[in-house]
Amino acid sequence: MxxxxxxxxxxxxxxxxxxxxxxxxxxxxxxxxxxxxxxxxxxxxxxxxxxxxxxxxxxxEPRGASNLKERPEQSIASVIQNKISLEQKIVAQKIGPRKIVGQKPQSRAKLSLDTFDHTTQKVQPLVFFSSLSGTTEVAAKKLTEELDSWIKHSESDYTPLEPRVLDISYVELDDYFITAPKDDPAVKYFYLILIPSYDIDTILSNFTEHLRETHHDFRIDTAPLSGLLGYAVFGFGDKEDWPSEEEGFCYQAKEVDKWLAKLTGRKRAYPLGLGDIKSDAIARLEEWRMGVQDALGEICAGNGLGEGVPGSGDPVESEDEDEIYEDDEALAETEVAVQPKARKTKPSTRLDDLEDLGKLVQKTEETDTGPIAIDFTTYKPSKPRKSALTATIKEMVPKTSPTYASLTKQGYSIIGSHSGVKICRWTKSALRGRGSCYKYSFYGIQSHLCMEATPSLSCSNKCVFCWRHGTNPVGTTWRWVTDPPDMIFDGITTAHYKKIKMMKGVPGVRAERFAEAMRIRHCALSLVGEPIFYPHINELLAILHSHRISTFLVCNAQHPEQLAALVPVTQLYVSIDASNRESLRRIDRPLHRDFWERFLACLDILRARRHEQRTVFRLTLVKGFNVDEEVAGYADLVERALPGFVEIKGVTYCGTSASSSAGLTMQNVPFYSEVTDFVTALSAELERRGLGYGIAAEHAHSCCVLLASERFRRAGQWCTTIDYKRFFELVESKGKFGPEDYIGQPTPEWALWGNGGFDPRDQRVVGRKGKRKHVIEPTPEAEVAAEG
Incomplete structure (x- = not known):
């Protein structure tokens, strides 16, 4: 073979x-x-x-089919059914999406805080600096010494380690700014960075470029420094060379703060501090140090960075953040305890703040249903009333009620059972150096120093332009549990400070204004409801004055007895929403049957008390309701009460279905030019009658203009501002005084009629997308169009 x-x-x-x-x-x-x-x-x-x-x-073949003969009790139909089910599963595995079972992993930033055990681990502060002339180096060493002294004299059981000073010029950037140091697992790090700004190439240019490249490097985690417990940046600059931030003042510190927010997973522990080396650098640095110490103390105690909105860290300090941070629901959700999610029903109508100018109108679907309106008033009860002895006194806003849930979702903190506090968007704007509300232009009140609160969430009107359609209770008499005034004061101030602290991580918040905001100087009792309705309003006002907090109280001219008994406040407002009975009924929709008589009685009381305190008419113009052919009627009301001031403000549409059902649409919102035309006509009518009023100031951004009595004009200059120190001295003297006794400095030039009313020292943000534009003489029509 x-x-x-x-x-x-x-x-x-x-x-x-x-x-x-x-x-x-x-x-x-x-x-x-x-x-x-x-x-x-x-x-x-x-x-x-x-x-x-x-x-x-x-x-x-289904499991068990081969044993069918051994299991006669199993039917052929059961085997077939099992086989069909198995085939369906196989098909789903081949062509269907993969189902992921489990929970969403926490972000690395949160995990790093959660893994810090304050009982076994220590916090190591690292003070980084860069200096050419030596000024920043001296400041860094002094800061370190003061921190060390604070640590040694602290009475707390949990304190950080002795801080270390590092010169950015001599450290290896990769060792500290790509990943957090991991020499000792029992030590966590906290960065403090002091940065000057130069117009020449220095190590700082390399440093900021290193941070930028680290963020954009696809090989590195998006938050490689999330292992840090927090960071804070302070910048030194020279305003003689760079007068403003737009022109480069402390621009490199702002860059470092911006990129670190990204790299740390938004762990800005304290707002960016800025100081002018030729004027206020030492004072600003001291304020910043005190704030950083508080943040370090909270971290060492195991409280982390606290509640609040995290920093942005956007490569360009995102102006779209206004859509997030200006929305109070973001703050409210961090304040309300986490509860099991209820079964989802129809979406509820969104309610926006009246002063949230510039927000787009939210269109609601026909299927949407708003919060249930709660009306505690009944004129013809179907059942006999209970006697005073047997009647049960209830809370105005129980914690289990839909009203409580709705108000807290909107950003309110409910104090007790009938009081509330909330920070408005102007407070947030002032903290970021973007301007205060019209009260600053008219009366010298900076918004970040003001607390907006109310001792009564209930009201006796259902105004068509109300901020909270159907969410706050209404009534004609007080019939609820009454909280003591000292408890209300403690509650509203504590909640206000808590809300301010929640803003410390928001990008753009100025360290000096954040420090100033931790001392309330003004209280606007005008949040929602009727403050004068609260039975112990005078006691609450006395507590506020004893803490040297000015009071701006707003009432709706429906409670003449309470108005007559009111103690003098810093400034007393009365809402004048119509010039005649029929218009008032249509726009305010009052619950009292004798609403017009009550309204006129309040005007008479205002006239009688015009020499005891500053009095103000607040006119809210609603086109189609109270604007056309009513100038003469408003002039009659001014002549009857002779208030010190008349504020004319255009209404802002809230964008709710309840507004539409009340007959209010965007067509009822006047343009600023229409408001100014109305003001001019009213001023001419008052001048024709010889009442002595003139157009004093404006705040075009709020669509608001101020008419003032000649009583507040001195040496040919309008003096609408208030001397608050003098006011408290007069109150403490317990003697008689009048509004002329605490007139402040002349109204600033930029706030006078014809100049727009926006402080040129702040930065104006125009438009929904936040295109920055420094405006001194704004165009009214363009502003109102941008504000929506």
């Missing part, structure tokens, strides 16, 4: 023929020669057949 392998093809053919003739003998020889490879091939082939047969049999 060996010759077969070497034969030519012709010889091989003859050989095969010979083999066929002698098949039995040669076949046996061939088998012995090729049996091993043949058996191997057959074995492999059979093994593959068995493997594939077993696999498809497992898919096609």
């Amino acid at each position: 060996s010759s077969i392998l070497t034969d030519t093809p012709d010889g091989l053919f003859h050989t095969i023929l010979k083999a066929l003739k002698a098949l039995p003998r040669e076949l046996l020889v061939s088998w012995h020669l090729y049996r091993i490879p043949v058996l191997a091939i057959v074995s492999v082939f059979c093994g593959l057949i068995i493997l594939f047969t077993s696999r498809y049999r497992w898919y096609d």
